[in-house]
Amino acid sequence: MSIDFLIEGANNLIWSVPLIGLCLIVGLFFTIRTGLLQIRNLPDMLNQLKKGNVSPDGTSSFQSLMMSLAGRVGMGNIGGVATAIAFGGPGAVFWMWASAFLGASTSFIECTLGQIYKEKDRDTGEYRGGPAYYFEKAYKHKAPGLSLFYGILFAIVTIIAMSFFLPGVQANGMASAIDNAWGIPTWVTAIGLVILLGFIVIGGVKRIAHFAVVVVPVMAIFYIIVAVVVFLMNFEDIPRVFGLIFGSAFGVQPIFGAIVGLAIKWGVQRGIYSNEAGQGTGPHAAAAAEVSHPAKQGFAQSFSVYIDTLFVCSATAFIIISTGMFNTFQNEDWADGESPVIGSGVGDLSTDVEPGPGFVQQGLDSVFPGFGPTFIAIALGFFVFTTIVAYYYMAEVNLNYLTRKLKNRTLARALLRILQALVLISVAYGAVNTAGAAWGLGDIGVGSMAWLNIVGILFLQVPALKALKDYRAQKKQGLDPQFDPRKLGIEGATFWELRADGLELQGKTGDDLPPEKLGIHSGKD
Numbered sequence: 245m246s247i248d249f250l251i252e253g254a255n256n257l258i259w260s261v262p263l264i265g266l267c268l269i270v271g272l273f274f275t276i277r278t279g280l281l282q283i284r285n286l287p288d289m290l291n292q293l294k295k296g297n298v299s300p301d302g303t304s305s306f307q308s309l310m311m312s313l314a315g316r317v318g319m320g321n322i323g324g325v326a327t328a329i330a331f332g333g334p335g336a337v338f339w340m341w342a343s344a345f346l347g348a349s350t351s352f353i354e355c356t357l358g359q360i361y362k363e364k365d366r367d368t369g370e371y372r373g374g375p376a377y378y379f380e381k382a383y384k385h386k387a388p389g390l391s392l393f394y395g396i397l398f399a400i401v402t403i404i405a406m407s408f409f410l411p412g413v414q415a416n417g418m419a420s421a422i423d424n425a426w427g428i429p430t431w432v433t434a435i436g437l438v439i440l441l442g443f444i445v446i447g448g449v450k451r452i453a454h455f456a457v458v459v460v461p462v463m464a465i466f467y468i469i470v471a472v473v474v475f476l477m478n479f480e481d482i483p484r485v486f487g488l489i490f491g492s493a494f495g496v497q498p499i500f501g502a503i504v505g506l507a508i509k510w511g512v513q514r515g516i517y518s519n520e521a522g523q524g525t526g527p528h529a530a531a532a533a534e535v536s537h538p539a540k541q542g543f544a545q546s547f548s549v550y551i552d553t554l555f556v557c558s559a560t561a562f563i564i565i566s567t568g569m570f571n572t573f574q575n576e577d578w579a580d581g582e583s584p585v586i587g588s589g590v591g592d593l594s595t596d597v598e599p600g601p602g603f604v605q606q607g608l609d610s611v612f613p614g615f616g617p618t619f620i621a622i623a624l625g626f627f628v629f630t631t632i633v634a635y636y637y638m639a640e641v642n643l644n645y646l647t648r649k650l651k652n653r654t655l656a657r658a659l660l661r662i663l664q665a666l667v668l669i670s671v672a673y674g675a676v677n678t679a680g681a682a683w684g685l686g687d688i689g690v691g692s693m694a695w696l697n698i699v700g701i702l703f704l705q706v707p708a709l710k711a712l713k714d715y716r717a718q719k720k721q722g723l724d725p726q727f728d729p730r731k732l733g734i735e736g737a738t739f740w741e742l743r744a745d746g747l748e749l750q751g752k753t754g755d756d757l758p759p760e761k762l763g764i765h766s767g768k769d
Contacts, residue, residue: 251684258691264512267522270698271346274353277705278712282348282546288719289547292540308533309544310460311634312526316552317464318631319417320518322624323600325560326570327683330599332510333572334485335493337561339511340518344553347521348546354701355545356708357382358527359538360729360737365644373531374638375524375697376402376645381736382704398524398696399642405689406525406639407666411632412674413686418621418628419675421601425617434675438668440629445636445664463626464556470619471559474611478566485565517690519552524697528638537725538740539715542708560604569593569607600679636667707734 275282294306328336354375361381362373380395415437419430475482493511495504520526526548530541564570571593593606601620608616643663647656674682701708710732718725728744729737 248681248684251681251688255684255687255691258688258695259509259513261509263691263695264509266698267343267350267512267516267694268346270522270702271343271350274349274705275346277709278349278352281352281712282345285543285546288540289543289550292544292547306544308529308541309548311532311637312529312545312548313460313464313551314630315525315529315634315638316518316520316548316631317460317556318518318627319414319624320514321552321556321627322421322560322604322620323413323417324514324518325557326564326601326603327599328510328514329561329564329570329603330573332507333492334488334561334565334570335491335495335504335507336511336514337489337558337565338493339508340515340553340557340561343512343515344519344521344549344557347516347519348549350698350701351519351521351526351549352539352542352546352712353705353708354522354524354697355526355530356538356542356711357701357704358531359533359535359541360707360711360734360740362531362739363648364739365648371532371534372641372644374402374528374641374645375700376642377531378527378704379700381738382707383736385735394696394700396646398693398700399645401692401696402524402642403639403646403663405693406635406642407663408670409685409689410635411667411670412677413682414628414631414635415671415674416677416679416682417601418624420598420679421605421617421621421624424602424605425621430676434672437629437632437675438672441632441636441668441671442664444633445640445667459626459630463623463630464551467623467627468555468559470608471563474563474566474608477611481566485562488565489561513687515553515557516694517687518557519549520690521549522698522701523690523694525634525638525693528641529634531641537711537715537718537727538708539711539725539727542712563607564603567607567610569610570603571597573599598679632667632671636664639663639667707732707737710734 292306292309325337325340328340332339357378358373358375361378362371363377364370365372376395376399379398380391383391415434418437419433422428422433423430493504493507516523526545530545533541533544535541593603597603597606601624605617605620608619610616612619640660640663643659647659650656707729711727711734714727714732715725726744727740729735729740730744
């Protein structure tokens with residue numbers, strides 16, 4: 245029994261119909277529960293694009309948004325869209341859109357929870373938070389044993405996914421694109437990527453935030469501009485492109501009628517992989533933000549789902565479909581030069597082009613000869629680099645969660661160095677591995693986290709909904725919303741209790757209070 249067979253089996257088990265349905269149904273449920281937040285609070289989302297406040301302890305709301313986008317905008321926006329179209333048809337793009345729209349409400353819930361239950365790390369002074377933290381703290385007063393177990397379980401799964409499963413997909417796509425563009429061997433790309441990453445990951449969250457806030461907007465804007473140019477040059481193809489997307493999404497076109505189920509499966513699966521709504525990654529960046537109310541960062545992270553899927557992924561889809569540089573395969577096996585194509589004239593690309601960045605490179609090259617492979621290699625290089633950095637940050641946060649009460653800080657630092665080494669090894673291995681194996685491991689990582697997080701927030705949704713109601717009430721009164729969890733009956737949000745006391749007590753910080761009151765944990769406690 246081969247490793248690839250085991251990976252495929254685990255992937256099919258995790259990404260079965262129940263998880264696909266869970267992602268869509270929960271997104272619809274939270275859409276209703278939040279009163280169509282995706283549209284109703286769009287002005288609040290846009291308002292969070294401002295730089296916002298920043299403190300020595302936390303990033304600004306804008307920086308946290310960029311950190312989150314650094315993790316969301318990556319290989320999934322280029323290679324992920326291509327594989328979705330290859331195995332689910334153009335209709336998979338519609339289901340990516342659907343998962344993004346519904347997932348924006350899910351992202352709000354999880355990221356608001358991340359803010360509510362965040363802590364301040366005593367060793368670094370930085371804010372930390374995420375699903376492991378809110379799983380432990382939200383019901384600590386009711387079921388301490390179960391909540392602690394669930395938090396630890398999520399932290400362990402996230403560390404494995406972020407340090408071993410997911411970085412390899414990103415590195416593989418980057419190495420493949422560079423090889424296609426310039427013929428540089430994948431092992432050379434692996435060495436260069438490891439060296440650059442080593443410099444960034446050792447610098448901590450502030451360096452990550454500063455790096456992301458510079459790189460992410462630039463890389464996304466340039467990519468979208470190029471897609472718009474292709475859009476205008478192929479303006480007459482717009483009806484055909486949208487006809488293919490919507491027609492194949494619901495099986496209206498006979499040529500894709502047999503794979504409607506695959507369109508939904510691959511659209512949702514790649515949509516979640518790309519925008520990460522419900523996966524539990526967004527709350528890590530959200531918790532690092534300095535805001536006056538948790539809902540503010542919830543709105544910011546909801547909008548990042550739109551940016552990722554409705555803008556960047558749509559740009560990729562239009563490049564691929566409008567130029568015809570794709571093929572949809574009858575089975576879900578990776579293209580080997582013999583996989584049959586559904587119908588004639590659906591895709592003009594040779595079947596020997598493996599689903600992934602090559603689709604987009606060929607698409608751009610058909611419009612701008614000689615430009616496509618190079619541009620995509622450069623764009624994907626930036627996308628992948630920032631994404632892997634964000635992955636490392638999330639792995640570090642969860643390792644910090646597991647070790648924050650260790651009295652032996654030397655051991656904690658040693659574990660951190662091991663984590664950094666594991667990420668770098670994963671990147672090197674993924675860059676030279678096959679694409680199919682890399683995607684399989686990545687999907688296992690995403691799916692495992694999504695199962696734990698989505699089920700968890702279904703039980704923990706109430707504090708986030710209370711925060712949303714409180715935010716709207718204060719806004720209606722013309723106030724800049726401030727958060728005090730005790731007024732809302734939210735327990736376990738010790739950081740925000742301290743913050744509220746500091747405001748009410750004329751600026752007193754509460755430094756003389758015991759660490760457990762502050763929501764601060766360290767081995768020195």
